[in-house]
Amino acid sequence: MLEGLRGYGLRTGDGRDCLKWMGMGLAVPYAIYGLGLALALAAGLPIVNPVSALGGTPLGPEAELILLLITAAIAGLTANALVALGEELGWRGLLLEELRGRLGQLPTAIVIGVLWALWHAPLVLLLGYNYPRHRALGLLAFTAICIAWSAIMNSLKERSGSLLPPAVMHGVLNALGSLMRFSVPVDALVGLPVGLLALVPSALIAIAIALCQLEKGH
Secondary structure, three states: OHHHHHHOOOOOOOOHHHHHHHHHHHHHHHHHHHHHHHHHHHOOOOOOOHHHHHOOOOOOHHHHHHHHHHHHHHHHHOHHHHHHHHHHHHHHHHHHHHHHHHHOHHHHHHHHHHHHHHHHHHHHHHHOOOOOOOHHHHHHHHHHHHHHHHHHHHHHHHHHOOOHHHHHHHHHHHHHHHHHHHHOOOOOOOOOOOOHHHHHHHHHHHHHHHHHHHHHHO
């Protein structure tokens, strides 16, 4: 059984190379966050320090925000990544290994993204998870963003040979979620971390990675 899990990516890959891709998995959520804020600024949407919405501390809003951003990175690399690894064994482990040789990269990302979104569908449709005001539209939006994230995470797994880089990205996204949400106080379908402000940067990053892979393939 352990050997089978290793075949699905439950290993450290090629050492230093795996660490490099774990660093990429850490950086991508922050890039999505930063690009989403830039889009919000360009669109004239309100941008606030999320610490004010979270209650603030005696440290002051700027210092507290920096501390929370650092804490999110640490959580994403440790506890959150460990929790996300359970999901990633299914998405980037079993499914990716079974599908990529048959379907190709883009169809595989679409299939995994759709299944990933459907996994959360009961929470979205019944409890309003992430989209309390737009449950059906929210599920469609979440499906689109899961496809974009799957394209990125699939590449991290394939390039590193390990599930650790996508688990780190997954974990950091979860850790940054509240900060992202409160940074742009708009409707969930528009804002961060699972609205249009996240979908556009995620899709751009996925396309950039795919183009880099094509260029190296030549």
